[in-house]
Amino acid sequence: MRQSYQCKNGQLIVEMPKEIDHHCAKELREDIDRMIEISHVRVLVFDFSQTEFMDSSGIGVLIGRCRNFGYSGGSVQAVHLNDRVKKIFMVSGLSKLIPIGTEQERAGGRVDGE
Amino acid sequence: MENRMRLEFDAVSVNESFARVAVSAFFAQLNPTVDEIEDVKTAVSEAVTNSIIHGYGEKEGTVVVTCTYHDKDSEVVVIDEGVGIADIEKSMEPFFTTKPELERSGMGFAFMEAFMDEVSVESEPLKGTKVTMKKRFGERKLEE
Ligand SMILES: Nc1ncnc2c1ncn2[C@@H]1O[C@H](COP(=O)(O)OP(=O)(O)OP(=O)(O)O)[C@@H](O)[C@H]1O
Ligand SMILES: [Mg+2]
Numbered sequence: 001m002r003q004s005y006q007c008k009n010g011q012l013i014v015e016m017p018k019e020i021d022h023h024c025a026k027e028l029r030e031d032i033d034r035m036i037e038i039s040h041v042r043v044l045v046f047d048f049s050q051t052e053f054m055d056s057s058g059i060g061v062l063i064g065r066c067r068n069f070g071y072s073g074g075s076v077q078a079v080h081l082n083d084r085v086k087k088i089f090m091v092s093g094l095s096k097l098i099p100i101g102t103e104q105e106r107a108g109g110r111v112d113g114e
Numbered sequence: 115m116e117n118r119m120r121l122e123f124d125a126v127s128v129n130e131s132f133a134r135v136a137v138s139a140f141f142a143q144l145n146p147t148v149d150e151i152e153d154v155k156t157a158v159s160e161a162v163t164n165s166i167i168h169g170y171g172e173k174e175g176t177v178v179v180t181c182t183y184h185d186k187d188s189e190v191v192v193i194d195e196g197v198g199i200a201d202i203e204k205s206m207e208p209f210f211t212t213k214p215e216l217e218r219s220g221m222g223f224a225f226m227e228a229f230m231d232e233v234s235v236e237s238e239p240l241k242g243t244k245v246t247m248k249k250r251f252g253e254r255k256l257e258e
Contacts, residue, residue, distance in 0.1 A: 022163045023127035029217065053134075053152075055159040056221040064217040084152050091228045092221050 005035050012041040016051045020058035029061050033068070042074045045101070049080035059092050066097055077101040117143065118182045125166045125175035125194065133179055134158045140181050141188055146251040153229035154190065154249060160222040161192035161245045167213065169196025169243055186251045190230075195242035202235050 004015040014032055017024055036044065046062065048054075066076050079101045081089065089095040119140050123129045134155040141154060158179070165177045178193045199205050205212075206227075211220035226233045230247040237243040 019131060021127075021130050021159055022167060023130050025217075053155065053159075055156050055163065056219055056225055057163060059219045059221050060217040063219055083149075088156070088225075091225065092219070 005039075007039050007041060010041050011043040011045055012036065012039045013045045013047050015047050015049070018050050018052055020051060020054040020061070022055075022057040025057040025061050029064065032061075032065055036065070036069060044069050044074055044076045046076070046078045046098070047080055048078060048082070048085050051085055052082070054085055054088050056092070058088070059094055062094060062098060116182070116184050119180065121179040121181075123177055123179075125170045125173075125177050125196075127163075127166060129177070130159055130162050130166070133162045133177070137179065137181055137190060141183065141251070144183060144186060144188065144251045150249070150251050154188070157226045157229045157233075157247050157249075158190055158192070160225050161190075161247070164222055164245075165192060165194035165196060165243065167216070167218070169194035169198075171197065186253075188249050188251060190247045192245045192247075193242065198239040198241050198243055199235070199237040200239050202237055206235065 006013040012035060014035065017028065020028065044065065062078075069076055076098050077100070078089070078098050081100060086100070089098070089100065117140075121133065121136055123132065137158045138151045138155050141151065146154070162177055162179065165175075166172065169175065169177075175194060175196060180191045180193075182189045204210055206223040207220075208224040209220040211218040223233070223235075226245070226247055230249045231253075232246075232248040234246045235243065236246075
């Protein structure tokens with residue numbers, strides 16, 4: 001998998017994959033953690049514009065990152081959710097933990113993970 | 115009309131997407147709405163992932179998925195011959211998980227129940243687990 005990230009104005013924007021399930025969860029988790037570690041940001045933004053499918057494995061990844069990131073005093077949000085991902089956020093109660101943002105600037109330096 | 119299919123595959127994570135795509139293709143005949151088919155895909159993904167992670171503990175095994183429909187009534191059955199579940203009622207409670215160290219959230223059964231009309235679980239320790247899920251397509255005419 002090739003994960004895309006942007007770092008801008010103290011924000012780390014993570015482009016989430018097309019399908020988020022158990023199969024990709026481990027790599028996704030490790031990728032995001034590595035980016036958090038090297039980028040020293042205070043705001044973490046999950047960008048779901050490419051995401052068409054997410055199941056409970058995705059919930060686990062998000063809650064885990066949220067918890068770790070929250071400990072270090074950062075804030076987290078999610079943007080560009082399609083109706084399906086929004087439904088998953090609502091049904092799981094994840095929307096109470098991770099605020100769903102609206103528009104997010106997409107310009108800026110692009111950093112590619114592997 | 116009535117129809118039936120049976121899928122048997124190795125309990126490896128790459129087959130999670132295969133299973134949900136195959137099941138959704140099978141039910142496409144019934145002209146489900148996008149929302150309905152996404153509900154089924156999520157539920158199938160949950161049950162199959164559970165068989166792989168919990169049933170077989172990511173060791174070797176076989177997962178069997180059968181799908182049937184009778185007019186607009188669909189049924190999906192997911193079977194593994196893994197470790198089984200000792201306390202089914204408890205395991206179906208939201209947020210209950212036996213694998214928190216793997217960052218599991220305990221939402222799998224909650225999703226199956228939220229997205230399907232009926233979910234029933236039969237399981238016996240050391241024998242395996244059978245999850246039966248039903249959904250009637252075309253019940254809600256919200257999106258026109
Ligand atoms: N096929 C199975 N074989 C053995 N145990 C199972 C099986 N399916 C579920 N379980 C048990 O039921 C518990 C709850 O399952 P559920 O899918 O709700 O949550 P989870 O898999 O732990 O977390 P999540 O699905 O959110 O990643 C599991 O932790 C596991 O102990
Ligand atoms: Mg599960």
